[in-house]
Amino acid sequence: MGSFIEVKDLYFKYDDPEDENKNEFALNGINLTIEKGSFVAVVGHNGSGKSTLAKHFNSLYLPTSGDVSVNGMNTKDDSHLFDIRRSIGLVLQNPDNQIVAGIVEDDVAFGCENLGIPPKEIRKRVDDALKAVDMYEYRLHSPDKLSGGQKQRVAIAGIIAMEPECIVLDEPTAMLDPQGRDEVISAVMKLNRERGITVIIITHYMEEAVLADRVVVIDKGRVFLDGTPKEVFSQVEMLKQHRLDVPQGTELVYKLRGCGFELPKCVLDENECADAIEKLLKGVS
């Protein structure tokens, strides 16, 4: 697995004369390497800079200073613009606003059509992409009639059809209900596991972050924690200091450990948590 996206000393300032905080950097020296095929969650508060970072990956934003490169291509280099956007697809937060066409399959085809792919090949890719996100049976529907989770999966299919090496999802579930969130996350996980597509998901839901291979925590435009979910979520104190959430099970075990009980250093989901506590309770009695 080689490095795929490389972020070096990235600083970024919004160029907005109306903004009162114009002297503040939204990104304050970020260094990050994303490996090919990995599943990375970037978490942080609103305003931490996580979405700004996401928009640097496919050169929607360009660094004020520092560099971002994809497969060795610098995002500042205009001649690589389409190569970069073809290999890194970006899914945005509001599912309604990123669907262009009035029929699901026509929308999924949009990206491929822009790339000038032959019609037969587009057809194949569109069907394949819709199947990958379990939306094939809705291919002739109008997007208006779909639920939020379904619309977001159509948006993902539109990116997948372009056959990118990586998809970046900028808070794809923030506007969805719990069911929609599950649909989107399991679709994304499947793409990562079965097709080896690199996934970078920007989120503030910790339940989603624990599913990743790697969690990068950002605050005030800086990376302050970076590691496997277990490594990151074992730093309960540190996360709380930055006023970030910790999964409830993780926090419970952390609290019990604080009382001196023998428990694993970090548990992530409810099963692990229940296992640990069961062991503890049965060990005592």
Add this chain to the structure above:
Amino acid sequence: MSVITAENVTFTYGKGTSFERTALSGVSFSVEEGEFLGVIGHTGSGKSTLVQMFNGLLRPTSGRILLNGKDIWEQPKKIREVRFKVGMVFQYPEHQLFEETVYKDISFGPKNKGMSEEETDKKVREAAGFVGLSEELLKKSPFELSGGEKRRAAIAGVIAMDPDVLILDEPTAGLDPLGRDALLSEIVTYHKVRKNTVLLVSHSMEDIARISDRILVMNNGRKAMLDTSENIFSQGAELEKMGLRVPQITKVMMLLKQRGISVNTGVLTVEQAFQEILSCLGCCGETKKW
């Protein structure tokens, strides 16, 4: 005394067209004065339709809605008066802001209600105080505010009408955990100070569990449960069958119980679970009842 009573309320969208869909069927219950009622249900369960009945934005196809014992549709021409008594904050309420300044926007409701300049001013400042908007922000254009501030300004616009009942439909949707917690605690403070009735609609159990006196669970347009938070949460398996997600901590306790450990599954917070486990361990720590 009950403030709002739903009597066998049924509602059908697009009656007589090919789009006909029954959103509510035979819902009956009452909301007590001063109560904090949580309303949960998955998307399409009818929860949003139900609360829109209470301020007369939708009219029941059959059945009655009583406000302080009086049918709100007795005089359809006076339905606007009901809207001042039952304040409604919609999903993503920041999308309704339109005035030049935040102050003017918040005073839109009070002015429609016919309050005097003086009273309006008092209510606007009071409402802004509840949601933590500073004097400085009131002078700004609502479009210059941050997402969280916009949401607060919009909620203040409804609070300023001084309603007897405040209904909030998914007030925390799209906010990050920090913003969510801050907003919820502001709503709780408002409820404590004003002592009026609050209905909070959400699909997030975590939000509702901690702050509601009682919880109404909607499923397929029907009332599925109405009980105290503890009693509702001790029925985790039932809730999951309705497509609702229980908080992770409740889930942990449910799993422990399945494995034959006698714990109370009606826990809502990490602190409660912590105390519960400690008491199971019969341990030194505080075993006080929560």
Add this chain to the structure above:
Amino acid sequence: MVRDITLGQYMPGKSIVHRMDARSKILMLLAMIGFIFAADNYMALLLITLSSLLVVLLTRISFMMYLKSMKVILFLVLFTGILNIFYGSGQVYWEWQFIKITEGGVNNAVFVTIRIAAMVLVSSVLTFTTSPNDLTDGIEKLLSPLKLFHVKVHEIAMMMTIALRFIPVLLEEADKIMNAQKARGADMESGGALKRVRAMVPVLIPLFVSAFRRANDLAMAMECRCYNGGKGRTRMKIMKFGGVDLAALIYLIVVFAGVILCNIVFPATVR
């Protein structure tokens, strides 16, 4: 309610009309409208109406849907109909001061009403059986000769696609904002015209803000998907004239001949 509007709504299906090339459907609609205006007597109009009804049958879409789309512009139909009653000459049926209803007027009114209804019917056939994308693609293709005159045909078609996609979204949004303002005591139902217009301000401003926000998002999403104008673009669905289109053309010629024949044989009702 907004959601009841059926005018201009696509209804997926597999009928032969659905399978026709969008371009031929557009051209045939234009031809039919031409015939409707060319017809100057009831027999010709009856012929057109019957031949349109045959096509309506072929679409396999419930006739109720067509009636509903008619309902939306019922006001327009009645208005023009009634207006026409008062114009015309011939035998006077009723008179009051300068207003009079004449034989010619009544004929005009009935004729115009049938004409508009027939036009709505044939237009509905096009919009019901053609997906918005096919429709705009068809228009883009048909207009492409204009590229020679530096008309931005692709951009126009893209704008139409986006408009068709976002009109329902914005209508729903307008509905929501209206409810939110009503909940704040906004009074939109009473008062004179001026007051009502003023009452719409709290709805229109947020609607514009939302439209701009959506446009911004959409532009970004299109950029992310490598949109770069019409240059070097391919399409998934290739338009092809087929046997159905040929059959339709023959049908159209027969109808045209019929209309001409009626116009020659029967006296003109309107001038």
